[in-house]
Amino acid sequence: MASFHEREPFDPILNGPLLALPGHKSASFLERTLRKGQFAVTAELNPPDSADPRDVLKAAEPLAEVTDAINATDASGANCHISSMGICSILNRAGLGTVLQISCRDRNRIAIQGDVLGAAAMGVGNILCLTGDGVGVGDQPGARPVFDFDSLSLLRTLKTMRDEGAFLSGRKLTMAPPIFLGAAENPCIPPIEWRADRLEKKVRAGADFIQTNYIFDVEVFRRFMQRVCDMGLHEKVFILAGVGPLASAKSARWMRSNVPGIHIPDSIVERLEKAEKPGEEGKKLCIDLIRQIREIPGVHGVHIMAYRREHLVGEIIEDTGILKERMTAK
Amino acid sequence: MYAVRRFAVRRSSGFLRIYRMFEGIIVFLDPVLRLVGYGRLERPFAFLERNFKGLLFDCKMCGQCVLSSTGMSCPMNCPKTLRNGPCGGVRPGGFCEVKPEMRCVWVEAWDGASRMPEGLERIRVVQPPVNRELEGSSSWLRVAREKAASLRQMRETPDPSRHMLARAFRRARQIEPAAAPIAAEPNAALAEHSVSERTAVFTKGESAAGKNNGGGNAKKKG
Ligand code: SF4
Numbered sequence: 001m002a003s004f005h006e007r008e009p010f011d012p013i014l015n016g017p018l019l020a021l022p023g024h025k026s027a028s029f030l031e032r033t034l035r036k037g038q039f040a041v042t043a044e045l046n047p048p049d050s051a052d053p054r055d056v057l058k059a060a061e062p063l064a065e066v067t068d069a070i071n072a073t074d075a076s077g078a079n080c081h082i083s084s085m086g087i088c089s090i091l092n093r094a095g096l097g098t099v100l101q102i103s104c105r106d107r108n109r110i111a112i113q114g115d116v117l118g119a120a121a122m123g124v125g126n127i128l129c130l131t132g133d134g135v136g137v138g139d140q141p142g143a144r145p146v147f148d149f150d151s152l153s154l155l156r157t158l159k160t161m162r163d164e165g166a167f168l169s170g171r172k173l174t175m176a177p178p179i180f181l182g183a184a185e186n187p188c189i190p191p192i193e194w195r196a197d198r199l200e201k202k203v204r205a206g207a208d209f210i211q212t213n214y215i216f217d218v219e220v221f222r223r224f225m226q227r228v229c230d231m232g233l234h235e236k237v238f239i240l241a242g243v244g245p246l247a248s249a250k251s252a253r254w255m256r257s258n259v260p261g262i263h264i265p266d267s268i269v270e271r272l273e274k275a276e277k278p279g280e281e282g283k284k285l286c287i288d289l290i291r292q293i294r295e296i297p298g299v300h301g302v303h304i305m306a307y308r309r310e311h312l313v314g315e316i317i318e319d320t321g322i323l324k325e326r327m328t329a330k
Numbered sequence: 331m332y333a334v335r336r337f338a339v340r341r342s343s344g345f346l347r348i349y350r351m352f353e354g355i356i357v358f359l360d361p362v363l364r365l366v367g368y369g370r371l372e373r374p375f376a377f378l379e380r381n382f383k384g385l386l387f388d389c390k391m392c393g394q395c396v397l398s399s400t401g402m403s404c405p406m407n408c409p410k411t412l413r414n415g416p417c418g419g420v421r422p423g424g425f426c427e428v429k430p431e432m433r434c435v436w437v438e439a440w441d442g443a444s445r446m447p448e449g450l451e452r453i454r455v456v457q458p459p460v461n462r463e464l465e466g467s468s469s470w471l472r473v474a475r476e477k478a479a480s481l482r483q484m485r486e487t488p489d490p491s492r493h494m495l496a497r498a499f500r501r502a503r504q505i506e507p508a509a510a511p512i513a514a515e516p517n518a519a520l521a522e523h524s525v526s527e528r529t530a531v532f533t534k535g536e537s538a539a540g541k542n543n544g545g546g547n548a549k550k551k552g
Contacts, residue, residue: 152414170490186418260419
């Protein structure tokens with residue numbers, strides 16, 4: 001059976017099952033890009049609160065052309081939206097690469113292991129394993145937090161499913177899910193001195209790629225990457241640095257105090273404050289950040305989180321020249 | 331108690347020694363314990379362990395103690411009950427995302443681990459998810475049993491779920507055998523009355539009917 005390439009419209013009945021490319025973990029387009037040594041681009045989709053598949057396609061439109069894969073968030077910030085699984089199934093059918101996100105907050109080990117098989121059957125090639133924000137910050141603070149797994153035990157479990165072809169219960173799978181495993185890391189918040197060690201632990205647990213939280217503090221990130229390279233981790237895992245355009249000084253402050261795990265240096269808030277057109281400035285800042293981050297050894301790509309500013313992603317990527325270089329490199 | 335707990339982390343190395351001594355004695359006593367019957371010892375040991383570790387570490391009696399791999403900072407005090415933390419939401423100054431008035435349990439853990447011999451090697455090992463069936467039972471006894479069982483080559487328990495988990499988290503099993511137990515559980519460890527002390531009063535003397543009625547009640551977490 002010929003293996004199916006993600007990024008062609010995937011129909012589970014006509015094209016399934018998804019098979020890993022030779023020497024790869026999955027059929028994922030993102031994995032192919034990274035293994036070719038190209039600078040990868042992923043972006044986060046703003047999930048609609050809708051049962052209409054066209055709303056998902058509309059949300060993906062500004063990202064489709066300029067990314068290797070689109071991240072479908074799993075109730076990020078503990079806010080309810082259309083599920084990551086639903087988004088990925090729709091986008092895979094449209095021939096787009098996707099990253100399914102799984103947060104440990106809402107589902108236990110029974111639900112998650114089942115979901116992973118379901119996702120792979122529906123054409124998902126990349127899965128990002130997350131701990132998840134506490135329920136208190138979201139729109140349903142009364143919910144019961146699950147946290148049966150944490151991001152690392154989740155990674156190890158999915159790796160076991162993929163490589164050993166079995167559930168954690170030891171029951172054999174008829175077909176193991178060919179998935180490229182991702183994890184997050186937040187290099188700019190405490191305990192900063194241990195963040196690289198924690199990354200190493202994620203690699204041990206099974207991470208093939210990393211998407212970091214927002215990087216606004218390049219110096220802190222540079223030191224982090226220095227440690228990562230000293231430990232030799234940049235050769236074991238692909239690292240995509242998280243970036244995003246800020247809308248204004250006000251929204252930067254709001255994010256700082258309301259979204260868990262965000263570190264924005266005062267100098268950046270000031271720069272936005274002084275700008276005549278803060279939106280423009282936020283975009284420029286993001287492009288600057290990408291340029292600086294690209295120069296840091298060990299970085300394999302960027303992950304753009306442009307919440308409610310998705311329309312800017314195309315311009316940002318265009319301006320950094322990442323895709324153009326890729327064309328000429330071929 | 332929060333203050334004692336933090337003190338224990340700052341003195342992680344010393345507390346590890348005390349803790350290891352306790353554990354060592356129990357492991358040493360394995361042949362005797364086996365003679366008396368682990369099942370019969372479950373309740374008094376759980377009682378002792380709850381009070382001793384409760385006082386020092388705010389122990390939550392998960393039954394699968396990994397303190398010596400977490401810088402003597404009990405991971406069950408993390409509001410997300412992470413076994414491999416910290417999460418990505420730690421606040422400036424090292425405070426918890428969910429409970430901002432508390433120091434992040436895992437910032438403390440890495441700090442404690444860096445003061446312990448082999449601490450940093452151990453905290454790097456990926457720990458498996460907690461087995462909720464074992465909540466409330468004695469981890470000390472489990473460690474003793476596990477060390478003995480490892481020696482007896484796992485041959486009596488062909489329980490595939492335990493073997494797969496132990497294989498998937500091999501290194502964790504080596505250094506914290508109670509985190510991924512293989513030995514068969516004595517009925518008493520899984521019984522309802524060992525899970526909750528209050529109901530224990532009422533079911534006193536009753537031997538457990540087995541796995542099915544044990545641990546089924548998910549306990550609310552604070
Ligand atoms: S900040 Fe620390 S203690 Fe709080 S939920 Fe995250 S890992 Fe747990």
